[in-house]
Amino acid sequence: MPVHNEDLAAAFDEMGDLLALSADNPFRINAYRRAARVVRGLPEELQARVAAGFDPDDLPGIGADLAGKIRVFLDTGELPGLARLRKSVPTGLRELLALPNVGPSRVRALHEALGVRDLKSLRAALAAHRVREVAGFGPKRESQLEQAVAAHAGHDRRLLRPVASQYAAALLSYLRNVPGIDQVEVAGSYRRGRETVGDLDFLVCSRGPVDIGKALLGYDETASLLSAGPTKSSAVLKSGLQVDVRLVPPASFGSALHYFTGSKAHNIHVRRLAMERGLKVNEYGVFRGERQIAGTTEASVFKAVGLPYIEPELREDRGEIEAAGVRRLPSLVKLDDLKGDLHVHTLATDGTTTLAEMAAAAKRAGLDYIAITDHAQHIGAVHGLDASRLARQLDEIDSLNASLTGITLLKGIEVDILEDGTLALPDRVLGKLDIVVAAVHDHFGLTRRRQTDRLLRAFDRPFVSVLAHPAARLIDERPALDVAWNRVFRRAQERPVYLELNSQPTRLDLDDILVREAIENNVLISVASDAHGAQGFAFLDGGILQARRGWVSKADVLNTRPLREVRRLLRKTFLA
DNA sequence: GCCGTTTTCGGCCCGACTGTTTTCAGTCG
Numbered sequence: 001m002p003v004h005n006e007d008l009a010a011a012f013d014e015m016g017d018l019l020a021l022s023a024d025n026p027f028r029i030n031a032y033r034r035a036a037r038v039v040r041g042l043p044e045e046l047q048a049r050v051a052a053g054f055d056p057d058d059l060p061g062i063g064a065d066l067a068g069k070i071r072v073f074l075d076t077g078e079l080p081g082l083a084r085l086r087k088s089v090p091t092g093l094r095e096l097l098a099l100p101n102v103g104p105s106r107v108r109a110l111h112e113a114l115g116v117r118d119l120k121s122l123r124a125a126l127a128a129h130r131v132r133e134v135a136g137f138g139p140k141r142e143s144q145l146e147q148a149v150a151a152h153a154g155h156d157r158r159l160l161r162p163v164a165s166q167y168a169a170a171l172l173s174y175l176r177n178v179p180g181i182d183q184v185e186v187a188g189s190y191r192r193g194r195e196t197v198g199d200l201d202f203l204v205c206s207r208g209p210v211d212i213g214k215a216l217l218g219y220d221e222t223a224s225l226l227s228a229g230p231t232k233s234s235a236v237l238k239s240g241l242q243v244d245v246r247l248v249p250p251a252s253f254g255s256a257l258h259y260f261t262g263s264k265a266h267n268i269h270v271r272r273l274a275m276e277r278g279l280k281v282n283e284y285g286v287f288r289g290e291r292q293i294a295g296t297t298e299a300s301v302f303k304a305v306g307l308p309y310i311e312p313e314l315r316e317d318r319g320e321i322e323a324a325g326v327r328r329l330p331s332l333v334k335l336d337d338l339k340g341d342l343h344v345h346t347l348a349t350d351g352t353t354t355l356a357e358m359a360a361a362a363k364r365a366g367l368d369y370i371a372i373t374d375h376a377q378h379i380g381a382v383h384g385l386d387a388s389r390l391a392r393q394l395d396e397i398d399s400l401n402a403s404l405t406g407i408t409l410l411k412g413i414e415v416d417i418l419e420d421g422t423l424a425l426p427d428r429v430l431g432k433l434d435i436v437v438a439a440v441h442d443h444f445g446l447t448r449r450r451q452t453d454r455l456l457r458a459f460d461r462p463f464v465s466v467l468a469h470p471a472a473r474l475i476d477e478r479p480a481l482d483v484a485w486n487r488v489f490r491r492a493q494e495r496p497v498y499l500e501l502n503s504q505p506t507r508l509d510l511d512d513i514l515v516r517e518a519i520e521n522n523v524l525i526s527v528a529s530d531a532h533g534a535q536g537f538a539f540l541d542g543g544i545l546q547a548r549r550g551w552v553s554k555a556d557v558l559n560t561r562p563l564r565e566v567r568r569l570l571r572k573t574f575l576a
Numbered sequence: 577g578c579c580g581t582t583t584t585c586g587g588c589c590c591g592a593c594t595g596t597t598t599t600c601a602g603t604c605g
Contacts, residue, residue, distance in 0.1 A: 027588055031577035063578050101594080103603050138596060188605090201605085232592055234604095244605075246592090259590090264605065271589040276580095282590055 002448060003047050003074050005039050011079040012036035017094050018085045020104035034061040037265055039070075041318045043517040047074050048486055092118025099148050101141075109134050123149060157198070157240065160475065160505045161542060164190060164197035167221070167241055174219050175202060175245070180210040183253065187260035188244075193313045193545035195475060195508045199242040203260050205253045212245050252284040255295035258302075259283040265317035273305045273321065281305070313548040332548040333527075335541050337560040340369035343414065343437055343468055343500060343528035344536075348393055349374040349384055352533040355396055355409070361534035363407040369563045371410035372397060373437045373468075378416040378424035385413065387429050394432065408563055410434040414468060419443045421457025423464070430463040435570050437500070439468035440481065448482040455488055459497045465570050466526050466558075467492070469502040469509040477506070485514060489521035496569075498558050500526045501550075503543025515550030524558040524569070 016032035019025075038061050039046060050056060050071065057067035073079050095118060096107045110116040113134040114125045125131055126149060131142040159167075168186050175184045181204050185191070188201030204212065213228025216235040226234040226242070234244045248256040259267060260283065274281040279288055285295030286304040294304035302309050307324040311332055314320040323329050345351035346358055353361070355372065362370045374393065377384040385393065390413065397409045412435040416424040423430070423438060430436050438458050446454065458464055470488070471480035492499055499518050502509050507530070510518060515525060527543045529536050547557065554560045558569065 025577080028577050030588080034578085061578065065577060101603060105602060136596065136601075140595060144595095199605095227593055229593055234593090260605085262605075264589095267605090268589055275589080280590085284591090 001077055003077060005042050005046050007077070008046065008070065008073055008079075009036040009040040011073060011082060012039065014094070015079060015082055015085065017097060017104075018082075018089045018091075020097075021089050021093050021107060022085070023104070023108065031061065031066070034265075035066050037317070038062065041316060041513065043513055043520065044486065046070070048484075050074055090117040092120075095119050096122060099145065101144065102148075106136065109136055119149065158196035158476075159198075159241065161190070161193075161195055161197055161545075162505045162539075164200065164241065167237060167239060168200050170221065171200070171202065171219065171237075171243060175204060175215065178210065178215045180206050180208060181215075182206050182250070185257060187257055188262060191261045191312045192263065192315055193549055195505075195511070195542075195546060199244060201260050202243060202245045203253070203257055204245055204247045205250055205256075206247060207250060210247055212247055216243070216245065246283070248283065250296065251292070252295050254297035254299070255281065255285045255301050256283045258298045261312050261315065263316050266315040266321070269317050269321050270301075270305060270307075273307075277305060279304065311548065313545060314551065316549075330551045330553045333544060333552050333554045333557055333560065335544045336366075337554045337557065338367065338527060338540060338544070339562055340367050340371075340559045340566065341529050341531070341537065341540065342371040342410070342412070342435060342466060342526045342559055342566075343373050343502070343530045344370045345374055345414075345530070345532045346372060348389070350532060355393075355400060357534055358531070359400060359404055359407050359409055361531075361537060365537035365540070367407065367537070369408040369410060369566070371412040371435045371437070373412040373414040373435070376413050376415040376424045378418070378441075384424075387425070390425075390429065412437060414439055416441050417454060417458040419446070419454065421454040423458065423461055427462060430461075433463070434567070435465045436463045437466045437468045438464045440472045444472055444478065444481060446482070448484055451481050452484045452487055455483065456491050459491050459495050464495075464497055466498045466500055466528075468500045468528070468530070469504075469507050470499050471509045471511070471514065473509050473511075474506050475508065480509075480511075485517060486521075489518050489523050492518070492523045493521050496524070498524045498526045498569075500528050501543050501547055501552075502528055502530050503539040503541075503546075504530050505539060505542055508542065508546045510546075510550070512546055512549035515547060515552060519550070519552055519556040525552060525556055526558045528559070 012032045013036045016029050019029045038059055056062050056070040057064060069080050093107050093111060096102055114130055116122045116125055126146050131137050131145060132139050168190060172184055172186060175181060183205035185203045186200060187203050190197050190200060212233040213225055216222050216233055217225055221237045223236045223238045226236060231247045236242050246260055271281045279286055285292040286301055294300035299309045310320050310324050344358055346353060346355050375384040377386045394411050397411050401409055411433045413433055414437045417438050417440050418424060473480040499510060501515055518525060527547055529540050531537050558566060
């Protein structure tokens with residue numbers, strides 16, 4: 001039975017929640033949650049690794065006991081002890097933990113005093129105004145809870161990064177103009193380059209006191225103030241986005257930026273490392289006893305605990321601290337490293353801009369070459385190219401290339417991989433092109449075996465160069481294909497076929513974890529915009545962020561290479 | 577439940593803010 005890392009992580013999370021609701025040992029609870037995080041962040045399916053002889057005990061935070069439970073779960077799909085716990089704790093209580101300011105203690109209090117066992121019975125208790133009678137609650141907590149339940153506040157509402165970016169930029173420029181504020185940075189998951197953002201974290205630096213709560217109240221996008229203290233304030237914007245603002249003096253700016261950037265798991269790891277050296281790390285600095293020895297810059301914080309600077313995108317506690325310790329951190333790819341873009345559309349199919357305009361826009365974006373990859377005919381909805389329309393486009397590209405300077409257009413196509421792994425255009429047509437980008441656009445729900453075989457069969461076609469948006473996921477809309485990625489990466493490396501990291505904000509596919517696994521298998525990555533208009537090249541920065549989160553360096557990326565080398569790498573030395 | 581050139585037992589990151597208290601527990605990041 002196939003068991004995914006996510007299945008195991010979800011079971012560990014549930015175990016942690018149910019133990020917390022049982023008031024179990026907090027460190028034991030934390031051990032389960034840490035295990036969930038570690039498993040979720042693994043670049044390869046654990047089941048396959050364990051089958052190949054890997055001992056889960058070797059994972060950080062996994063000891064003999066959890067390693068045993070992992071083995072049972074991989075065999076049976078059952079986590080030992082979980083079924084029993086489900087019987088003793090009403091499982092509906094878990095959904096209450098998602099409410100703001102409601103944790104295990106308050107859920108337990110509601111359960112014991114009022115018999116609350118899920119969201120529905122909590123609503124009834126709120127309607128009867130009985131919550132205020134519970135010890136530790138009062139009229140204020142009762143009305144907060146009412147609002148939270150009414151607003152379905154338990155839902156995890158995360159914004160796509162470019163959307164959050166607009167709100168961040170506006171508030172950033174507002175805060176920079178507040179008197180007394182010297183410096184403002186956006187921290188949190190936004191700074192780590194995550195594909196979605198749950199809230200915005202701002203770090204404000206000033207030499208004297210500043211009333212941040214008042215400043216937030218004066219911002220015209222603020223809906224309500226959640227809390228306001230001398231160093232920390234939170235507000236909800238009219239968009240529904242929560243912002244947290246933290247104020248520190250200059251001497252603490254670096255350590256505060258590090259602390260506020262996270263991730264939480266990364267911070268905990270760094271603080272443990274500091275403890276081993278007899279140091280204490282908090283948001284105000286690095287301390288030996290009472291004395292501050294670092295903290296004005298992030299680099300000084302890392303240095304104090306014996307590490308080189310670690311880029312924010314890597315700070316997920318996925319091995320970056322260990323790698324930094326032995327000076328094995330990758331030198332991450334930068335937007336400037338990109339010399340071309342191998343996935344671009346035009347008016348000929350579902351793009352909005354002509355060939356010539358796309359060429360000009362690409363040149364303005366600093367690119368030396370782009371591949372024109374309109375859709376092949378299979379997608380009727382976008383008026384896909386048939387052989388004769390494609391031939392006309394190729395002529396047009398030839399004449400444009402003859403007149404253009406500073407930018408070269410490659411002849412390409414985005415061709416569908418059909419359900420059986422064959423392509424939507426014949427080889428005699430594809431053979432005339434510089435680059436063939438193949439992609440899955442339907443039959444997303446095939447079994448893992450059939451989906452994997454479908455991709456591998458496409459890889460075996462003679463002219464396929466790149467697999468576009470390999471997992472075909474849409475963030476929060478469509479899950480990733482169920483695919484045996486280890487087989488895909490191995491075959492991609494052998495052929496070779498290059499794997500795309502599609503920069504569209506709703507795709508960002510391959511994701512950070514898969515792209516890391518791909519490069520570890522020596523597969524080259526094509527960081528592509530999939531631009532459908534002249535503005536589309538701007539999405540490349542999001543693709544680069546995702547690549548950096550996947551430990552990708554310049555050498556791992558196909559299109560950081562000059563055109564001559566890319567042409568050589570795209571040329572197939574075999575024929576059908 | 578994990579972990580260890582101070583430890584195989586006794587620790588486990590650390591501080592801010594709120595609402596409830598009358599000095600603090602709970603939650604959050």
